[in-house]
Amino acid sequence: MDFNLMVEISPxxxxxxxxxIDISVRSLFFGFFVACGLVFLQSFRFAPIRWFARGYISVIxxxxxxxxxxxxxxxxxxxxxxxxxxxxxVFVGAFNIGAYMSxxxxxxxxxxxxxxxxxxxxxxxxxxxTLVSIVLPQAAALMIRSVGVLAIVVVKNSSLxxxxxxxxxxxxxxxxxxxxxxxxxxxxxxxLIYIIIVYAVMGIIELAYRxxxxxxxx
Amino acid sequence: xxxxxxxxxxxxxxxxxxxxxxxxxxxxxxxxINLTVNRGKIISIIGPSGSxxxxxxxxxxxxxxxxxxxxxxxxxxxxxxxxxxxxxxxxINHIRQNMGMVFQHFNLFPHLSTIDNVTLAPRxxxxxxxxxxxxxxMELLNRVGLAEKADVFPNWLSxxxxxxxxxxxxxxxxxxxxxxxEATSALDPELVEEVNxxxxxxxxxxxxxxxxxxxxGFARDVSDWAMFMDGGVVVxxxxxxxxxxxxxxxxxxNFLKKHLQG
Ligand SMILES: Nc1ncnc2c1ncn2[C@@H]1O[C@H](COP(=O)(O)OP(=O)(O)O)[C@@H](O)[C@H]1O
Ligand SMILES: [Mg+2]
Numbered sequence: 056m057d058f059n060l061m062v063e064i065s066p067x068x069x070x071x072x073x074x075x076i077d078i079s080v081r082s083l084f085f086g087f088f089v090a091c092g093l094v095f096l097q098s099f100r101f102a103p104i105r106w107f108a109r110g111y112i113s114v115i116x117x118x119x120x121x122x123x124x125x126x127x128x129x130x131x132x133x134x135x136x137x138x139x140x141x142x143x144x145v146f147v148g149a150f151n152i153g154a155y156m157s158x159x160x161x162x163x164x165x166x167x168x169x170x171x172x173x174x175x176x177x178x179x180x181x182x183x184x185t186l187v188s189i190v191l192p193q194a195a196a197l198m199i200r201s202v203g204v205l206a207i208v209v210v211k212n213s214s215l216x217x218x219x220x221x222x223x224x225x226x227x228x229x230x231x232x233x234x235x236x237x238x239x240x241x242x243x244x245x246x247l248i249y250i251i252i253v254y255a256v257m258g259i260i261e262l263a264y265r266x267x268x269x270x271x272x273x
Numbered sequence: 274x275x276x277x278x279x280x281x282x283x284x285x286x287x288x289x290x291x292x293x294x295x296x297x298x299x300x301x302x303x304x305x306i307n308l309t310v311n312r313g314k315i316i317s318i319i320g321p322s323g324s325x326x327x328x329x330x331x332x333x334x335x336x337x338x339x340x341x342x343x344x345x346x347x348x349x350x351x352x353x354x355x356x357x358x359x360x361x362x363x364x365i366n367h368i369r370q371n372m373g374m375v376f377q378h379f380n381l382f383p384h385l386s387t388i389d390n391v392t393l394a395p396r397x398x399x400x401x402x403x404x405x406x407x408x409x410x411m412e413l414l415n416r417v418g419l420a421e422k423a424d425v426f427p428n429w430l431s432x433x434x435x436x437x438x439x440x441x442x443x444x445x446x447x448x449x450x451x452x453x454x455e456a457t458s459a460l461d462p463e464l465v466e467e468v469n470x471x472x473x474x475x476x477x478x479x480x481x482x483x484x485x486x487x488x489x490g491f492a493r494d495v496s497d498w499a500m501f502m503d504g505g506v507v508v509x510x511x512x513x514x515x516x517x518x519x520x521x522x523x524x525x526x527n528f529l530k531k532h533l534q535g
Contacts (some may be wrong), residue, residue: 168380170376170378171382173336174374174382176369177374178369178370178373178394179366179367179398180366180394180397182362188393193382193384196384269426270384270426
């Protein structure tokens with residue numbers, strides 16, 4: 056292993072890692088709104104709206120993220136939908152993870168004991184107030200974990216946007232290999248940076264979870 | 274008929290249950306139940322598990338939607354098939370503010386401190402100010418003997434303490450009637466008495482109560498009227514002294530034989 060080379064190129068990779076983080080954070084941020092939208096649509100009484108949301112989630116879950124990305128980036132322009140690579144990465148990332156996240160959010164809301172809502176209703180709370188004051192605060196704690204798992208998926212998925220020439224971590228690694236011909240060193244370093252990002256995310260999730268669960272005797 | 278005109282006039286109906294039917298799918302759970310609970314009276318409902326006691330109690334505050342019949346709180350109809358959507362939502366929320374319910378598994382809000390559990394409803398629903406709410410909450414916690422636990426989360430409390438907080442929470446809205454659904458069934462035997470004591474204190478203050486219970490001795494002591502349910506019908510109802518020692522019905526006797534020796 057050429058350690059000198061690894062030290063030498065690490066600033067370039069770290070710089071590219073910020074693009075990875077940037078794309079991931081923005082995907083998650085917008086993905087959260089997509090997810091909330093999907094949860095909301097699924098609460099409609101009018102069935103076709105629910106079917107639309109379910110259908111969308113099924114399509115996203117049933118197809119590879121890679122294909123979704125290629126379809127939007129290369130297929131989009133032929134119907135006039137043109138996005139620059141980074142925006143496309145964020146856009147597809149958000150709409151992809153939003154589908155999974157909506158399931159995670161729904162799951163955490165549903166896993167709050169139904170006795171909680173009943174107790175609130177028995178006191179005279181309305182539906183919305185029960186959701187906001189009683190159910191969501193408890194669901195939030197569970198959500199942190201399940202959404203946290205998805206945050207890690209987003210970080211790892213982001214390496215796929217290298218295919219549409221976004222100079223994030225993976226693409227930068229490939230470029231450096233093109234000029235140095237040292238794939239072992241460079242990919243090892245790249246993997247190491249991903250691990251650091253992923254474990255940092257996991258650490259943040261765990262802290263947030265513990266904080267949200269302060270009220271339990273765990 | 275009495276013509277006295279005191280505030281605790283014994284014969285004013287607080288809760289009236291008239292010919293109530295309820296089914297879950299093919300299962301008929303309540304088959305024409307009638308019951309009147311007068312102001313300040315305590316009614317105990319006993320019966321084997323699955324006989325529909327919880328369903329009846331939950332129908333009173335509309336946690337279960339009945340199919341047929343009607344329920345009244347102080348003459349105001351609780352179930353209103355004529356009201357839809359938001360109009361019904363407003364109606365029922367208002368009704369429920371006047372009924373306290375205590376659940377077998379407490380259902381305290383685990384993310385709120387004990388005092389917040391008690392004061393959430395008066396703050397959010399009656400707009401009570403934080404300071405006044407805290408005083409009111411402390412008064413109620415004091416009453417159930419848990420003032421020192423005000424700022425603790427429910428998960429740190431014993432089952433008996435949780436249930437006492439749950440009673441305080443239900444009392445916080447100054448309900449006209451309290452519904453107890455096996456309030457002591459989930460408790461370790463040594464914790465039952467502390468909850469019973471709180472319920473007895475409510476009885477002394479002439480709170481109107483509808484109590485579903487497995488505690489025959491307690492039911493006999495506190496209640497003014499006792500009702501034995503089985504298979505979704507009222508098998509027998511009378512004064513508790515009679516029901517527990519000398520019931521008319523064979524089914525009641527069999528049930529009591531099993532449960533009094535427990
Ligand atoms: N939500 C429900 N869905 C279907 N069946 C129910 C539901 N709640 C209660 N039941 C059934 O109704 C019957 C009466 O239940 P319940 O009122 O809880 O009885 P009890 O409180 O006397 O033990 C039981 O057979 C029970 O399984
Ligand atoms: Mg029951």
